[in-house]
Structure formats: structure tokens, C-alpha cells
Amino acid sequence: MTGAIEAAVADLATWLTGAAGHAVPVAPPRDDPEGGLTVWPLELRPARQTAGSGGTREPYRFVVRLLVAGAGPAALPALDRVLAAATTAGEPEVVLAAGDPDLWRAFGVAPRPALLVDVPARIARPLPAAPPVRHPLQLRQLDLRTLDGRVVGPEQQPLAAMRVELVGTPYATETDHGGRFRLVGVPHDPQAPDRPVRVRLIGRGRTLTADLDPADPDLVIVCAPD
Template sequence: MTGAIEAAVADLAAWLTGAAGDPVPLGPPRDDPGGGLTVWPLELRPARQTAGSGGTREPYRFVVRLLVSGGGPAALPALDRVLAAATAAGQPEVVLAAGDPALWRALGVAPRPALLLDVPARIDRPAPSAPPVRQPLRLRQLDMRTLDGRVVGPERQPLAAMRVELVGTAQATETDAGGRFRLVGVPHDPEAPDRPVRIRLVGRGRTHTADLDPADSDPVVVCAPD
């Protein structure tokens, strides 16, 4: 199985062959006055990662930086064609920063004109598998009820125009001039009749969350300032 680095290098070598007009083998720079270009991977560089949605894991992204060089004047026309092709196409990204003498000393060759090409690569991450369902599915129908209540301030004054949201649903309404609200279609589980109903109040520059007793026929929510 071909890895991400190997695939990125192979793709670039194929592109270089077309751009230069001659085969561009994979190998370190060489002192060969009559030779053509070579391409050699130098380093891996980080790339901006993207965040997944819906629990998916985005691929891990990175960049393979490769050195394209050739020995002697015979390599200059091919290097010129590669630079022109990359500039015209906008990819791969060209970095003109291969003149560091330390690089050539490390490679054991004389300094020469060269290009650095950055090629994006990625490693796909396997999607998490859902655990198997080991028991028969059980479908239950929930009752729907209407919830009436009031929203008041610290001195029991009614709070009008407060947005009342049923947490976990799209249900929402606003309080009237008397601070009253009505939410229609509130799920009610007969097997858990004491489970509180959670609402969120938004208004007057603050957000307040409250749990209401489903058995209370007229719950009152006191929305105090922070």
C-alpha cells in the first residue's frame, strides 16, 4: 500500500517529467554536468488542519517539501521550464529559498540553482464504527403537553418580551405583558413523569436556565440579575 509521502513524491515526479520535458528521477543532487534534473524530499511541514462536523474526523494534512535541482548548465533550461509551468498553473507552490550553503554541504555537492516545491499530502482517518446493536429496538411514543408558566423579576414584577426556549428542541415563545408564556408540544415521558422540563430564558442582556416541575400547573420562574 502506497503511503501519503510516497504518493505525493510520485505525483510530483510525474508532473516534473511533463513540465521539464525529460524524465526527472527521484534521487539526491549529483555533480553531473551533463545530467538533468533530480527531485529529492527534504522535509515534512505542518499544514492548517480543518475541523470535522457531525462527529467526523477530518484527514491529517501536511506538506512534503522537495528539492529540484540539476548539475551544470544543461539543467538550467529544464529548471526554467519547471518554474514557468508551476507559476502558470499556480501549483505546486514554489519556494525560492534553496541557496543555503549548509544545505549543499550536507548533500555533499556544489551549490547550484534549485527550486523547493511544496506538495500537499493527507492521511485519511478511519471513521469511527458504531457499536453493534445487541438488543431489539424499542420504540416508545411520548405524550405531548402544553406548558403554561410565568417569568418574574426579583420583586415578582412580570417580565415581558422574554424569549422562552424549550432546551433540546426548536420550540420557543415570548412572555406577554403579564410575564406569562405558553409552550405547546412539550414531550412528556409516561415512564419518567417526574423528569423536569428544562427551559432557557433570554432577554434583558442575560440568559437564565431553569428546570420546571412537570406536575406544576402554573410554574413561576424568578429571573434575578447576575
């Protein structure tokens, strides 16, 4: 399977062959007495990513920057034809910035006219397949119950104006002057009647959680001092 970078390089080599009028091999710059052009990938550059919509996942986008260089007398008219074709068509994107002496020293050749060409590329990122449903779906309705209790401090002193929240739900209330509270709409699973109910208490500069037994007829939460 051809990768995104390999495909981008091959596509540009094919286009260059048509624009230059002769074969353009994928090779680093070289001193060739017969002249002609070569194309060689230099770097990968980031591209602006787009966000998917409707449950889709957009491909990862980037740019392959390639060096188109020539050698010998035949290179100049070939570069002329490539530049004219790209300018007329508006693509691929040509950058006239390949005159860095360090670049040519790295390739071990003398400086020469050249073009940098940016080719967009992308890698598909399909969404992972959902696991198959192997059994019929079962809908189970939970019962709702009312939870009554009291919040007390040391020596069983009732604590008023304490906020009592049912963790994981939007349900909340406050204790009255006797420390009593009532939470309505507490989910209850008949298949797990002993599962505790977790509440969060907020007040008097403290926050704490407590696990309550919904079957206890006298729920008392003791807030001990620090």
C-alpha cells in the same frame, strides 16, 4: 505501505531517469567525477485545500519540493533534457531558483546548475466508519403538553411582560398583566415523568433559568431581587 512523501520522491526519480536518459538516484548533491544527476527532497510546501461535498472528506494536499542537481560534464546535457521534457509536457513544475550559496554550503559542495521541482502530494483522509447498529431501531414518540405557570417578584407581585422561553426549543411566550404564562407543545416523556422542564426568563434587565416540575399544578417562578 509507502507514504505520500516517499511515493512523490520515487515517482519523480523514475520520471527523471526517463527524461535524463540515465539512472537518477535519490541522494544529496555530490562531487562525482563520473557526473550525472541526483534528486533530493528539500522541503514540504503547503497547497490550497479543497472542501468536500456530499459527506466526503477531501485529502490533505501539499507539495514536495526536490532539488535536482548534477556534477561533472555529463550533468549539463542531462539537465537540458530534463528541463526540455518538463517544459514540453507542462509537468512536473520546475522552478529555476536553486542558486543560493548557503544551500550548497549546507551540502558541502561547490555551487552548480540545478533545478527545483515541485511534486504535488496528498494524504487520504477517509471518514471514520460509523459504528454498527447491533439492535433494532426503536422510535419513541413523546407526548406534548401545555405548561401553565406564573412569574412573581418580591411579596408575590406578578411580573408582566417577562419573556418565558423553553430552553432548547423555539417555543416562547410572555407573561400577562397577572404574571401568567402558557407554553404549548412542551415535550413530555412518559418514561421520565419527573424530568424537570427548563425555562429561561428574560426581562427587567435580567436573564435567569429555572427548572420546573411539569406535574406541579401551581407553577410559580419567584424572581428574587439581586
